[in-house]
Amino acid sequence: AQxxxxxxxxxxxxxxxxxxxxxxxxAVIENSNIWEGGWAENRAKAYGIEVKDLPAYYANxxxxxxxxxxxxxxxxxxxxxxxxxxxxxxxxxxxxxxxAPAFPR
Numbered sequence: 833a834q835x836x837x838x839x840x841x842x843x844x845x846x847x848x849x850x851x852x853x854x855x856x857x858x859a860v861i862e863n864s865n866i867w868e869g870g871w872a873e874n875r876a877k878a879y880g881i882e883v884k885d886l887p888a889y890y891a892n893x894x895x896x897x898x899x900x901x902x903x904x905x906x907x908x909x910x911x912x913x914x915x916x917x918x919x920x921x922x923x924x925x926x927x928x929x930x931x932a933p934a935f936p937r
Contacts, residue, residue: 835924842922851921854910859890863902894929904908 834854841852858868876883882923891899908925912918 838924839922840908846921851912851918853912853917853920853922854924854926855905855912856926856928857905857908858898858926858931858934860902861887861890891929893931894927895932898929900927900929905933912932 835858838852838854845852866872872883872886876886879886879889883890885922887899891897894900904927908927912925924936
């Protein structure tokens with residue numbers, strides 16, 4: 833839905849030189865409110881691990897074997913607004929460390 837919406841907006845606004853792109857992060861643990869409200873406990877239980885092991889679990893499921901940090905998302909957003917990608921519109925930038933199961937088939 834996110835990608836479809838950005839592409840529709842890109843199609844409508846492109847004539848006015850307005851670019852529309854999406855940054856799509858996954859499993860951002862550092863400085864995230866995701867730990868609140870019992871989320872961490874529920875996820876750990878579902879995976880059969882302890883809460884303290886969640887960051888490593890999420891890092892290890894990626895191709896890069898690294899945790900996604902808030903600064904990684906900021907870098908992607910900066911690339912979009914800096915002009916480095918000024919000919920890009922209607923795209924989604926995944927910031928997920930490489931989740932092979934999420935690759936398009």
